[in-house]
Amino acid sequence: VQLMESGGGLVQPGGSLTLSCAASGFGFSGAAMSWARQAPGKGFEWVSAIYGDGTIYYADSIKGRFTISRDNAKNMVYLQMNNLKFEDTAVYYCTIGHGYGTAATRGQGTPVTVSS
Numbered sequence: 001v002q003l004m005e006s007g008g009g010l011v012q013p014g015g016s017l018t019l020s021c022a023a024s025g026f027g028f029s030g031a032a033m034s035w036a037r038q039a040p041g042k043g044f045e046w047v048s049a050i051y052g053d054g055t056i057y058y059a060d061s062i063k064g065r066f067t068i069s070r071d072n073a074k075n076m077v078y079l080q081m082n083n084l085k086f087e088d089t090a091v092y093y094c095t096i097g098h099g100y101g102t103a104a105t106r107g108q109g110t111p112v113t114v115s116s
Contacts, residue, residue, distance in 0.1 A: 001025040001105065003094045008110030011084055019079040019110060021094030029072040035079045036100035037090035038109075044100035047092070048079065057098070062088075084114045 007019040019035070034049040048068040049057045056068055067080040077094055091109040095101030 001096070003096070003105075003107030005092060005094050005107045005110040008092060008112045010113045010115060012116055013085060013114055015084050015114070016080070016082045017084065017112060019081065019092055019094075019112075021077040021079075021107060023075045023077065023094070023096075026096065028075045031096055032098045033070060033077045034095045034098055034101070035066075035068060035077070035092060036095050036106070037088075037092045037112075039087070039090040042090075044093075045090075046098075046100045049098040050077065051098075081112070084112075086114050088112060089114045 002024045004022045005019060011017050030052045032049055032051045035047040036044050037047055038044050047059050047062055048066060050068045050070050065083045069078045091111050093109045094107045096105040
């Protein structure tokens, strides 16, 4: 199993970023995939999930600002993040399943810093 996130960076409040996750080594098209995050000094927080059939779930904290999508042909998952806020600062992880996963089902993460 391999999950590789990319696309993080420094952005001003109100800005946008799109995160990408390249997945391999498991049956991607049938798997639920999630994005989770860990803010500095805090625990993991589940952000969003997308199932193989396209069903989508969002955490209340990001609903209306973030959009999850997937491309089963490319084994990719995306997280479009708009109207970013200071509190969105975190390392963002791609995970297998609906949740924040475990070390075995999470990538290495990509950092997002929202700062003026």
